[in-house]
Amino acid sequence: MVKLAEWRGKDLFRKYGVPLPRGQVARSAAEAEQLTRSGTVPLPCVVKAQVLAGGRGKGGAVRFANTPEEARAAAQAILGLDFKGETVKELLLEEKLAIGRELYLSLTLDRSARLPILIASAQGGVEIESVDDAAIARIPIDPFPGLAAYERRRAAKVLGVTGPAAASLDRLLSALWRLFQQEDAELVEINPLAVVGEGLVALDAKVIIEDDAGFRHPEYSDIRDDRTPLEEIAREKEIAFVQLDGNIGVIANGAGLTMATLDVLKEFDGNPGVFLDLGGTDDPKKVTEAFLLMAQAKPRAVFLNIFGGVTRCDTVAKGLVAAMDQVPPAERFPLVARIRGNNEREGIEILRAAGITSIPSLKDSAQAVVAAARGTA
Amino acid sequence: MTVLVDTSTRVVVQGITGHQGTVHTRQMKLFGTAVAAGVTPGKGGTEVDGVPVFDSVREAVDATRANASCIFVPAPFAKDALIESVDAGIRLAVVVTEHIPFHDMLVMYHYARSKGTRIIGPNCPGIAAPGKAKVGIIPNVVFHPGRVGVISRSGTLTYEIVNGIKEHGLGQSTCIGLGGDPVVGTSFVDALPLFQGDPETDLLVMVGEIGGTAEEEAAEYIHGHVTKPVVAYIAGRSAPPGKRMGHAGAIITRGRGTAESKVAALEKAGAQVARFPYEVPEMVAAIAARQARR
Structure with missing residues (x-):
């Protein structure tokens, strides 16, 4: 999932023909002043922090400026802010428009219907969850014909857009649909979409690109979500790795088994901290790398819970033993292993030779690792 | 068939x-x-x-x-x-x-x-009917022919549970791994009628996960159409609530999709819901024993 900052989303809007206020990105207060002084960004203008979290207006991350000096001061006030865990490094300066009504539009996936869905509401500018169901139109779209003209007309009716603005909305909806498909978006959202005079302008842009489509979108590969340095290394090695608070490291294979393992640990008052999903691999080296990564996260104890399918038990055991040899004695942690499934016997034998016992029951092994993390094992 | x-x-x-x-x-x-x-x-x-x-x-x-x-x-x-x-x-x-x-x-x-x-599928382990055929990648070792039908959104967790059923001396009629992607070709609701109508299946195991509303929809279907006993497990009860699809996603799911919502819906539909994976084979064995006495 690649969440795009507002300005990147608006770059896409521009590319596909969604109308926008005139604006420009600034990365320093001096730049903000210069952009307004030169008229690149008309005054009065709005200065917006480029962070991914919502609620910027209420959180002091959006300010207004009537003069270049005010633009500079606003930029100075916002740059470097810590906004819900993100540091503000970029600003978007845009002309302030005289807006009429504020509308809501988005395109996303309806998993149950297995169809894209257009969501429209005449009550934009607020969190859409707070809008009454009856005021929200949900229009499922068949991917083959795509967003049809009659569906666009239905959206216009819901939004109460008539006259010359209706033609503008029709073009805008077609543009959004093309963007959604061609950019492999999970979500394209405009909130608010403002009625300005007889036209429409997207005041905000939220675009999320699907990770799995990376092979046809190399342009997004350098945009990263917030990850810890270890999470970043894991990503490069194609290991699913999530760091949270907690002191038990969990290495499992498959999302379902990983989640089930956490459920069981929590039940026995364990506090899982790092989850590492090996996925399917038959390369012992990948297992070794995963283990060394886990060691760097400094867990109090580690629970290895593997059900061998594509990933065979002996592969995991070999990789694990190789990793243990590479961890300096001072950094070693108690390890509880449970390996079941394909080549279980071979795997257990390899572990036994290295002095590690595999506990067959999930309940027993989970209790053992919780005890080890407490230092009572 | x-x-x-x-x-x-x-x-x-x-x-x-x-x-x-x-x-x-x-x-x-x-x-x-x-x-x-x-x-x-x-x-x-x-x-x-x-x-x-x-x-x-x-x-x-x-x-x-x-x-x-x-x-x-x-x-x-x-x-x-x-x-x-x-x-x-x-x-x-x-x-x-x-x-x-x-x-x-x-x-x-x-x-x-x-x-x-x-x-x-996609991103699924496939389908297997012990003694008949397997299309996919579920490890052969977990299977034993029998009368328990298994439908799952998970991969390795399915193997874990199917293996547990075998270790309790029971076997499977057919096991389908649906895959965990946002869009799947066959959902629980699509698979349930096949097992309900299958003369070789006596009871059903459903393995779900947090996210999406497939389990809630399955519960609705079970309530109206499934007469065979259903044992369910939902993985991810302890996971922090996800925000994967953002606000627009929340509009579609409207409070559904959490472990609590899925468990409540399934229990309301008459399914037995296990809290942990190792409880599934125990529940299955108990039901199978009752069915055998009849």
């Missing part, structure tokens, strides 16, 4: 010459599956583990009467592989490939449906 596969199933493996394709062709054969053909464009005329390889699915079907496909081709080419097998008349396609963009899967799903082809 029991549930989708049986001894008349003849499999064509798309991507047979790749590493996974080769490994799992062998495993499917060891399971007893009739693997009739493989396809890798440009490798026609060769063999993998005694299975003839063709350049196209059409040629494979014409020569071997293959009627089910198992797709291992990499994600960028998976959509094309599926369309090719649909066009060759294949009516059951198991897509093992992971990381297929959902925009591709939307096209695959709606195209297949328009032609009468059922997709299982």
Whole structure:
């Protein structure tokens, strides 16, 4: 999932023909002043922090400026802010428009219907969850014909857009649909979409690109979500790795088994901290790398819970033993292993030779690792 | 036919010459599956583990009467592989490939449906009926023929639970791994009627996960249509609430999708919901014992 900052989303809007206020990105207060002084960004203008979290207006991350000096001061006030865990490094300066009504539009996936869905509401500018169901139109779209003209007309009716603005909305909806498909978006959202005079302008842009489509979108590969340095290394090695608070490291294979393992640990008052999903691999080296990564996260104890399918038990055991040899004695942690499934016997034998016992029951092994993390094992 | 596969199933493996394709062709054969053909464009005329390889699915079907496909081709080419097998008349396609963009899967799903082809997956372990056939990658060791039907969104967690059922001295009629992607070819609601109507299945196990609303929809279906006992487990009760699809996603799910919502819906529908994976085989064994006494 690649969440795009507002300005990147608006770059896409521009590319596909969604109308926008005139604006420009600034990365320093001096730049903000210069952009307004030169008229690149008309005054009065709005200065917006480029962070991914919502609620910027209420959180002091959006300010207004009537003069270049005010633009500079606003930029100075916002740059470097810590906004819900993100540091503000970029600003978007845009002309302030005289807006009429504020509308809501988005395109996303309806998993149950297995169809894209257009969501429209005449009550934009607020969190859409707070809008009454009856005021929200949900229009499922068949991917083959795509967003049809009659569906666009239905959206216009819901939004109460008539006259010359209706033609503008029709073009805008077609543009959004093309963007959604061609950019492999999970979500394209405009909130608010403002009625300005007889036209429409997207005041905000939220675009999320699907990770799995990376092979046809190399342009997004350098945009990263917030990850810890270890999470970043894991990503490069194609290991699913999530760091949270907690002191038990969990290495499992498959999302379902990983989640089930956490459920069981929590039940026995364990506090899982790092989850590492090996996925399917038959390369012992990948297992070794995963283990060394886990060691760097400094867990109090580690629970290895593997059900061998594509990933065979002996592969995991070999990789694990190789990793243990590479961890300096001072950094070693108690390890509880449970390996079941394909080549279980071979795997257990390899572990036994290295002095590690595999506990067959999930309940027993989970209790053992919780005890080890407490230092009572 | 029991549930989708049986001894008349003849499999064509798309991507047979790749590493996974080769490994799992062998495993499917060891399971007893009739693997009739493989396809890798440009490798026609060769063999993998005694299975003839063709350049196209059409040629494979014409020569071997293959009627089910198992797709291992990499994600960028998976959509094309599926369309090719649909066009060759294949009516059951198991897509093992992971990381297929959902925009591709939307096209695959709606195209297949328009032609009468059922997709299982993508990103799934496939389907297996012990003693009959396996199309996919579920490890052979977990199975034992029996009368428990298993439907799961998970991979390895399915193996864990199926293995647990075997260790309790019971076996499976058919096991389907639906895959955990946002768009799947076969959902719980699609699979449930097959097991309800299957004379070889006495009770059902459903393994779900947090996210989406597939389990809630399954609960509605169970309430109205399933008379066989259902044991369910939902993974991820302890996971922090996710925000994957943001606000627009919340509008679609409206409070559903959490573990609590799924458990409540399933219990209301009369299913027994296990709190942990190891409780599933215990519950299954208890029901099976009651059924045996009748």
